[in-house]
Each structure stands twice: as C-alpha cells, then as structure tokens.
Amino acid sequence: AQSVTQLGSHVSVSEGALVLLRCNYSSSVPPYLFWYVQYPNQGLQLLLKYTSAATLVKGINDFEAEFKKSETSFHLTKPSAHMSDAAEYFCAVSDLGRDDKIIFGKGTRLHILP
Amino acid sequence: DSGVTQTPKHLITATGQRVTLRCSPRSGDLSVYWYQQSLDQGLQFLIQYYNGEERAKGNILERFSAQQFPDLHSELNLSSLELGDSALYFCASSVGQGSNTQYFGPGTRLTVL
Numbered sequence: 001a002q003s004v005t006q007l008g009s010h011v012s013v014s015e016g017a018l019v020l021l022r023c024n025y026s027s028s029v030p031p032y033l034f035w036y037v038q039y040p041n042q043g044l045q046l047l048l049k050y051t052s053a054a055t056l057v058k059g060i061n062d063f064e065a066e067f068k069k070s071e072t073s074f075h076l077t078k079p080s081a082h083m084s085d086a087a088e089y090f091c092a093v094s095d096l097g098r099d100d101k102i103i104f105g106k107g108t109r110l111h112i113l114p
Numbered sequence: 115d116s117g118v119t120q121t122p123k124h125l126i127t128a129t130g131q132r133v134t135l136r137c138s139p140r141s142g143d144l145s146v147y148w149y150q151q152s153l154d155q156g157l158q159f160l161i162q163y164y165n166g167e168e169r170a171k172g173n174i175l176e177r178f179s180a181q182q183f184p185d186l187h188s189e190l191n192l193s194s195l196e197l198g199d200s201a202l203y204f205c206a207s208s209v210g211q212g213s214n215t216q217y218f219g220p221g222t223r224l225t226v227l
Contacts (some may be wrong), residue, residue: 036218043116043204043218044157090157101170102147102216104157 002027002093004105012111019078021108023065023091026072033074034092034102035065044090050074061085086112117141118219120205126225132193135222139186139207145169146188147208147216148180152201163188164210192224200226 007022025031032051036044048059055067065076074091091105117140127133139146148160150173159172163182174180177195182188192199202223206216 034215043118043220044206045116045218046215049215101159101162101172103159106156 002095002103004091004093004103006091006105006108008108009106010109010111012113013081014113015083016080019081019085019110021076021089021110023074023076023105024072025074025093027093027095029095032094033067035059035076036090036092038088038090081112083112086110116217116219118205118207118217120219120222122222124223126227127195128227129195129197131195133224135190135203137188137205137219140217143207144186144210145208146182147206148190149204149206150201151204195226197226200224
C-alpha cells in the first residue's frame, strides 16, 4: 500500500532563509508524487508534481522538489522564504494506472519568522 | 481560483440530520473526488467518480453516499450526522483517467452540533 510520511508537523524558518520540508513515500510501483499548499481558509493548490521525467521538479513560487529513489524521498525546498509562504504543505503519492486516488501526508505547517 | 466550485461554504446542523454538499468540477473535467479534512484524521480520500460512474472508494462511511450527475456535478450526502463528522469537505476534479493532477475547490465547512 502507498503511504506518505511528512517529517515535522510544524516548521519555522526566518524570512529569507532556506525552506526545507521533508517527505518520504512508500510505494510498490513507480509513484507519482505531489506537493500541495493550503493557505488559511482555502482549498489545496498544486505546487508541483513528479511524473517520472526529470528528478528535479520546479513548481510555482520558486518551490522545487527532488525525487530520490534510493532514499524514497521527495523533499520540498525554496531558496528564500517569504512571509506569504506561511501555509500548510501536503506531500502526496499516487499510483497511476490503478486508479487516480491520491494519498496525502498529514501536512506540515510552515511558519515564517520576521 | 481553481475553477472548482462548492456549495455551501458553511453548514451548521444538528446530530442525526442529513445534509447534501454540492460540487461543480472544472469545465472539461470528468473525474470528481471527495475528501474529508479534520484535525485528527488529516486529509482523507472518500470517493471518486469518473463520468458518472464510481471509480474508487476510500474511507467513506456507510452513512455517506455520493453521486455524479450527467452534467458532471457531484453531490455528497451525509446522513445520521454525528459530532465527529464535523470537518472540511473538499471536492477536487481532474481531466480523468490517467491524469492525477487534481484541482481542489474551496471546501464546505460542516459543523455538527
């Protein structure tokens, strides 16, 4: 069965500092991987997705994530945090071909310190 | 704006009641998904419909049911409501089979008193 583990339910970084949100996945077949962001009182918005093409995936708002098969990881990074990045971030995994179901991690709330 | 609409935005009801949540997918999307988001369970997949047919089922209670209509909008029916059903219910849509990018609506916040 597929699963996603996000390390750290809360992460705090200073404005301008590097953002690193960790995600490890478990899948018996090559996965599709996603990062979604949820701003307060809003739905989820897709940041980026990995679909077995390039291992380094670039998304919106200067976020990127690197797929590392050997580490079963898909960590999300951003070089310089902005106050507007404060939100909850969800890593998710899907097994294309079986169904379109996406399994979400429990989320990491990112706090930006001034 | 994702293009997915959900109504109502907020719903307050009492235990034992029944409610219907409505979702309109993005134009051209054939798949609709329902999720429940609560503090203790996180974001849980409930059910997926593709072009009117049920395609995948997740952690959906028997008290809950859904359907997708010929115009592709979907409704999630929650009955015999319990306090623990209070949550945010999200609808998402995607083009369909083989496309996993899901676009989420703003959600319906259900409060059961």
